[in-house]
Amino acid sequence: MSADRYLIKNKECIDAAILELLPEARSYPEVIHKAMHYSLMAGGKRLRPSLVIAAAEAVGGDRQSVMPFAVATELIHTYTLIHDDLPALDNDDLRRGKPTNHKVFGEAIAILAGDALLTQAFLLMTHSALMPSIPAECLLMASHEMAVAMGSGGVIGGQVVDLESEGKPVGPETLEYIHIYKTGFLFRACVRSGALLSQASKSHLAALTQFGAHIGLAFQIIDDILDIVGDEKVLGKDIGSDLSKDKATYPGLYGLGASREKAEDLVEKGIGCLESFDDRADPLREIARFFVQRTH
Amino acid sequence: MSADRYLIKNKECIDAAILELLPEARSYPEVIHKAMHYSLMAGGKRLRPSLVIAAAEAVGGDRQSVMPFAVATELIHTYTLIHDDLPALDNDDLRRGKPTNHKVFGEAIAILAGDALLTQAFLLMTHSALMPSIPAECLLMASHEMAVAMGSGGVIGGQVVDLESEGKPVGPETLEYIHIYKTGFLFRACVRSGALLSQASKSHLAALTQFGAHIGLAFQIIDDILDIVGDEKVLGKDIGSDLSKDKATYPGLYGLGASREKAEDLVEKGIGCLESFDDRADPLREIARFFVQRTH
Numbered sequence: 370m371s372a373d374r375y376l377i378k379n380k381e382c383i384d385a386a387i388l389e390l391l392p393e394a395r396s397y398p399e400v401i402h403k404a405m406h407y408s409l410m411a412g413g414k415r416l417r418p419s420l421v422i423a424a425a426e427a428v429g430g431d432r433q434s435v436m437p438f439a440v441a442t443e444l445i446h447t448y449t450l451i452h453d454d455l456p457a458l459d460n461d462d463l464r465r466g467k468p469t470n471h472k473v474f475g476e477a478i479a480i481l482a483g484d485a486l487l488t489q490a491f492l493l494m495t496h497s498a499l500m501p502s503i504p505a506e507c508l509l510m511a512s513h514e515m516a517v518a519m520g521s522g523g524v525i526g527g528q529v530v531d532l533e534s535e536g537k538p539v540g541p542e543t544l545e546y547i548h549i550y551k552t553g554f555l556f557r558a559c560v561r562s563g564a565l566l567s568q569a570s571k572s573h574l575a576a577l578t579q580f581g582a583h584i585g586l587a588f589q590i591i592d593d594i595l596d597i598v599g600d601e602k603v604l605g606k607d608i609g610s611d612l613s614k615d616k617a618t619y620p621g622l623y624g625l626g627a628s629r630e631k632a633e634d635l636v637e638k639g640i641g642c643l644e645s646f647d648d649r650a651d652p653l654r655e656i657a658r659f660f661v662q663r664t665h
Numbered sequence: 666m667s668a669d670r671y672l673i674k675n676k677e678c679i680d681a682a683i684l685e686l687l688p689e690a691r692s693y694p695e696v697i698h699k700a701m702h703y704s705l706m707a708g709g710k711r712l713r714p715s716l717v718i719a720a721a722e723a724v725g726g727d728r729q730s731v732m733p734f735a736v737a738t739e740l741i742h743t744y745t746l747i748h749d750d751l752p753a754l755d756n757d758d759l760r761r762g763k764p765t766n767h768k769v770f771g772e773a774i775a776i777l778a779g780d781a782l783l784t785q786a787f788l789l790m791t792h793s794a795l796m797p798s799i800p801a802e803c804l805l806m807a808s809h810e811m812a813v814a815m816g817s818g819g820v821i822g823g824q825v826v827d828l829e830s831e832g833k834p835v836g837p838e839t840l841e842y843i844h845i846y847k848t849g850f851l852f853r854a855c856v857r858s859g860a861l862l863s864q865a866s867k868s869h870l871a872a873l874t875q876f877g878a879h880i881g882l883a884f885q886i887i888d889d890i891l892d893i894v895g896d897e898k899v900l901g902k903d904i905g906s907d908l909s910k911d912k913a914t915y916p917g918l919y920g921l922g923a924s925r926e927k928a929e930d931l932v933e934k935g936i937g938c939l940e941s942f943d944d945r946a947d948p949l950r951e952i953a954r955f956f957v958q959r960t961h
Contacts, residue, residue, distance in 0.1 A: 533694065
């Protein structure tokens with residue numbers, strides 16, 4: 370199955386599960402739940418939950434068993450988007466072609482909606498009754514994994530260095546730090562979590578860790594490229610917004626051609642890490658290829 | 666031992682554990698870790714961690730076994746303070762007599778420092794290697810408990826209703842909702858977590874849940890009273906700041922005398938819930954009394 374078809378099939382199940390696992394939009398107090406739904410249901414390819422599922426399947430697990438955990442990773446991703454877009458941070462008005470959360474609900478509710486999504490994610494990840502086939506130790510390990518990835522030594526650390534680097538000359542080391550921590554860490558954690566939840570062997574877990582790290586960095590490099598060459602309508606955000614903010618990017622440092630080569634190389638290396646896996650890892654391989662083929 | 670002495674003794678251990686369990690202030694990227702340390706070490710009586718510890722001790726657990734989880738509750742409390750103080754929310758310049766986090770580090774870092782503290786809290790709560798004597802199922806249940814308490818159906822829900830009620834006439838039901846959810850839920854979750862981590866019996870857990878709910882509400886009523894009559898120097902924030910924001914408060918609705926009576930009554934009811942406990946629950950009883958005796 371091609372990555373596109375796999376992702377579309379997953380997206381339907383994941384979207385249904387999100388609606389099932391989130392408090393209803395009309396539950397009290399309404400405004401916070403509406404704000405959470407607004408950003409969650411504003412589109413998105415559900416790449417992170419799909420990676421949790423594909424990694425679980427690659428080591429013999431199954432989609433339904435890990436679904437609440439997979440949904441949690443989309444909640445986490447959405448929380449980072451809402452907070453990143455705030456006026457005090459990136460000050461973005463558009464996200465996926467729609468007004469950003471704070472533009473619709475105001476800053477206070479946007480801050481709290483991000484907080485609530487992060488909290489709801491941990492609520493789901495630790496909800497053993499929702500994932501009865503997964504041992505408590507595995508849920509605990511995977512939840513811990515996610516907290517480590519999202520903390521000040523992970524995604525938040527990357528976001529801080531990104532903010533501090535705006536308008537300054539940035540060397541290759543800092544740029545790689547930003548990309549690996551701000552974007553790559555969550556992808557890596559999604560792959561590792563899927564494996565941990567499905568009791569992967571140590572060698573499989575190590576291989577998947579490498580795979581996740583490689584494709585996570587590739588994803589951000591392509592993101593940088595699309596920010597320059599992408600189609601504004603398809604991308605749903607202001608093209609060149611990184612440039613206008615004087616943000617550090619791969620094409621800015623290495624040029625477009627070398628950046629694309631680097632991303633393609635990373636994806637090939639990532640797929641190479643999966644040599645010892647059988648065809649149950651094909652969805653992972655397809656998602657990896659999709660990471661560099663995507664146009665939005 | 667009096668509550669004061671118990672809390673002071675606990676505070677020393679808890680402060681030491683916080684420093685041990687938080688990334689160092691100088692670790693990269695420095696600014697986020699400095700911001701996390703700044704608000705965490707700005708004072709505070711460590712009431713929430715002390716409740717985790719006292720509840721654990723009440724059912725036969727011990728302080729050291731639950732310490733990382735106890736520390737996590739202080740991180741969670743501090744995250745709520747940092748985000749509440751933001752210009753888009755309560756817009757407070759002072760907290761515990763010191764400039765608020767965003768006044769020192771700017772709004773962007775304050776938002777991220779709150780996010781990082783919440784994330785670090787879940788990192789600690791799910792860190793089984795730090796709490797080897799506690800079964801994974803107990804850590805998972807207690808972490809889940811905390812996520813439920815802090816989410817959009819808990820503390821964040823209370824905060825949202827509080828924000829929405831500013832400047833509007835508020836009835837007794839809405840006021841009680843705000844107080845129970847915004848403040849009480851975390852206290853209740855701390856007591857329940859200490860009990861869950863120490864494998865309390867169902868009947869003990871039920872009794873402690875009632876205890877936690879009663880004293881949590883009492884705490885907030887006294888907070889409202891102190892906001893009117895407290896000593897600005899001791900309290901470390903602007904006296905009357907709730908009044909000036911036209912916030913819903915107990916004294917505003919019922920008057921000072923009736924509010925104090927209600928708080929004292931709640932504490933006595935809470936202590937009454939502990940009838941079946943032996944003297945290992947004395948610290949819990951003392952903390953409950955301290956909740957209404959405190960002057961700051």
